[in-house]
Amino acid sequence: MTEHVTAAIIGAGFGGMGAGISLDRTGIDDWVILEREPDLGGTWQVNRYPGLAVDIPSLSYSFSFEPNPDWSRLFAPGAELKSYCDHVADRYDLRRRMRFEHTVTEAHWDEAEERWVIELSDREPITATYLIAATGFLSQPRVPDIDGIDTFAGTVIHSTDWDATADLTGTRAAVIGTGATAVQLIPEVARQAESLTVFQRTPIWVVPRIDMEMPGWLRALFRRAPLTQKVARKGNDLLLESLIFGVVHHRQAGFASRLVQRGAQRFLHSQVRDPALRRQLTPGYSFGCKRPTFSNSYFRTFTKPHVTLETDPIARVEPDAIVTESGTRHQIDTLLLATGFNLWDVNFPAITVVGRDGRDLGKWWRENRFGSFQGVSVPAFPNFFSLASPFGYTGLNYFTTIEAEMVHLSRVLGEARRRGAPTVEVTETAYDEFCARMRRLVEDTVFTLGDCATARSYYFNQHGEATLLRPTASWRAHREQQRFDLAAYRFSPAQSRSEPSAIRA
Numbered sequence: 135m136t137e138h139v140t141a142a143i144i145g146a147g148f149g150g151m152g153a154g155i156s157l158d159r160t161g162i163d164d165w166v167i168l169e170r171e172p173d174l175g176g177t178w179q180v181n182r183y184p185g186l187a188v189d190i191p192s193l194s195y196s197f198s199f200e201p202n203p204d205w206s207r208l209f210a211p212g213a214e215l216k217s218y219c220d221h222v223a224d225r226y227d228l229r230r231r232m233r234f235e236h237t238v239t240e241a242h243w244d245e246a247e248e249r250w251v252i253e254l255s256d257r258e259p260i261t262a263t264y265l266i267a268a269t270g271f272l273s274q275p276r277v278p279d280i281d282g283i284d285t286f287a288g289t290v291i292h293s294t295d296w297d298a299t300a301d302l303t304g305t306r307a308a309v310i311g312t313g314a315t316a317v318q319l320i321p322e323v324a325r326q327a328e329s330l331t332v333f334q335r336t337p338i339w340v341v342p343r344i345d346m347e348m349p350g351w352l353r354a355l356f357r358r359a360p361l362t363q364k365v366a367r368k369g370n371d372l373l374l375e376s377l378i379f380g381v382v383h384h385r386q387a388g389f390a391s392r393l394v395q396r397g398a399q400r401f402l403h404s405q406v407r408d409p410a411l412r413r414q415l416t417p418g419y420s421f422g423c424k425r426p427t428f429s430n431s432y433f434r435t436f437t438k439p440h441v442t443l444e445t446d447p448i449a450r451v452e453p454d455a456i457v458t459e460s461g462t463r464h465q466i467d468t469l470l471l472a473t474g475f476n477l478w479d480v481n482f483p484a485i486t487v488v489g490r491d492g493r494d495l496g497k498w499w500r501e502n503r504f505g506s507f508q509g510v511s512v513p514a515f516p517n518f519f520s521l522a523s524p525f526g527y528t529g530l531n532y533f534t535t536i537e538a539e540m541v542h543l544s545r546v547l548g549e550a551r552r553r554g555a556p557t558v559e560v561t562e563t564a565y566d567e568f569c570a571r572m573r574r575l576v577e578d579t580v581f582t583l584g585d586c587a588t589a590r591s592y593y594f595n596q597h598g599e600a601t602l603l604r605p606t607a608s609w610r611a612h613r614e615q616q617r618f619d620l621a622a623y624r625f626s627p628a629q630s631r632s633e634p635s636a637i638r639a
């Protein structure tokens with residue numbers, strides 16, 4: 135007998151945990167989380183590189199209904215985030231429903247049985263009435279395809295697979311990549327290594343990180359008067375939102391992102407005196423085309439005598455060196471890959487998902503443009519919710535995305551239960567209208583109006599369309615999830631037609 139559960143969630147990161155909490159709140163407690171890793175936490179379980187920390191203030195980076203008054207710093211280190219994940223799992227009784235080392239390979243809709251059949255690597259399949267993919271946007275590491283990389287004789291470490299025993303003291307290290315991870319990693323490596331060469335393809339906009347230790351009195355205040363933390367969070371959310379206001383509403387408020395860009399330029403100027411080095415570190419694309427990041431030590435690291443910035447493209451890797459196209463040979467013994475994640479080739483979706491009439495989601499997205507309804511659902515995929523979908527990512531704080539999606543799940547599944555509907559599926563019309571509206575709004579963003587040609591940003595898919603970020607303010611996205619007309623979904627069996635207002639949650 136194949137095991138059957140009411141709901142299966144793929145991924146035990148914050149997204150999967152949020153989905154689990156939503157299911158409990160909706161009255162569905164017969165669910166499992168299938169997780170390929172041996173532990174929970176997603177991003178914060180996998181990434182352990184030196185320097186790992188949140189890249190937005192921790193005041194905002196947590197579930198709003200489960201604030202943590204005990205962050206040690208304004209930008210909490212990664213290990214504290216992992217502890218917070220553990221805390222949430224225990225507090226909301228999620229852990230007992232998690233199954234680790236369960237890698238999902240494929241899921242297909244069984245029309246006759248009205249359920250999802252979920253295939254697992256090296257295990258028996260299970261079936262579920264609802265399938266929720268919480269596989270994250272940044273969970274499929276990108277390993278660069280560089281000629282000769284397999285022949286390298288020294289140590290190779292990817293930032294998502296950090297070797298805790300690795301000692302970089304006195305080594306000749308190289309870092310490939312200058313994205314958000316590299317901004318955190320590079321200053322730490324420079325502190326230990328005898329020499330460090332950083333291979334940069336695309337510079338990154340960096341703004342100052344106003345970090346500080348959280349004073350004891352503030353933590354005590356947050357503990358004793360939780361409302362104060364709520365207010366502090368709101369203020370911080372507003373600040374974060376203002377950082378990308380001009381990015382999302384570039385047509386109306388492009389001056390705001392140009393202002394931030396000018397601030398970032400000034401910051402670079404204050405950190406690096408050498409004009410040639412400064413030029414190399416200055417992005418040639420508009421602020422916001424790529425996720426900006428915060429650091430006080432990144433730029434300054436390049437001014438250290440033992441650190442070299444190499445902007446000449448890599449031609450090949452040899453057993454003891456990296457050789458650039460112009461023939462410069464950098465001898466190294468440790469190669470650190472901060473090459474990020476592959477989103478568009480392998481992550482939409484992260485597994486093979488086959489819906490009604492044999493529709494393969496990955497294939498269909500690639501042949502029909504990427505899209506979703508409210509960042510969550512796609513027609514012909516009944517009872518399926520994908521939390522890492524195109525137009526799903528909202529704002530700079532991932533929790534705004536997760537919590538908006540939790541509202542979506544609760545409303546739709548709550549309504550399905552209320553009606554006793556065995557299946558629920560977004561209509562083609564709702565999907566088309568939502569995608570068309572998002573595409574129109576993208577026309578107003580920096581992605582269309584700015585100069586993003588050289589950004590190589592994961593906000594853009596392989597066809598050059600900016601279909602990752604939901605091009606609206608976070609508060610608007612949240613409000614829409616609370617208010618969209620549930621007639622966007624078809625609940626089966628066919629319900630007697632009621633006024634849309636009557637079926638609003």
Ligand SMILES: Cc1cc2nc3c(=O)[nH]c(=O)nc-3n(C[C@H](O)[C@H](O)[C@H](O)COP(=O)(O)OP(=O)(O)OC[C@H]3O[C@@H](n4cnc5c(N)ncnc54)[C@H](O)[C@@H]3O)c2cc1C
Pocket residue numbers: 144145146147148149150151168169170171175176177178181187188189190195236237238239268269270271272273315484485522530531532533
């Ligand atoms: C280094 C780093 C720092 C970040 N810092 C911030 C930050 O400061 N602020 C912010 O807002 N965002 C940040 N992010 C983005 C971050 O990914 C999100 O904030 C959030 O943690 C994502 O949660 P998630 O559950 O959606 O995805 P993830 O945390 O990626 O979890 C997805 C889970 O799905 C599992 N999975 C994937 N495929 C399968 C499969 N086939 N079978 C079974 N399990 C599978 C993975 O193992 C993983 O555990 C950061 C990302 C990275 C990589």
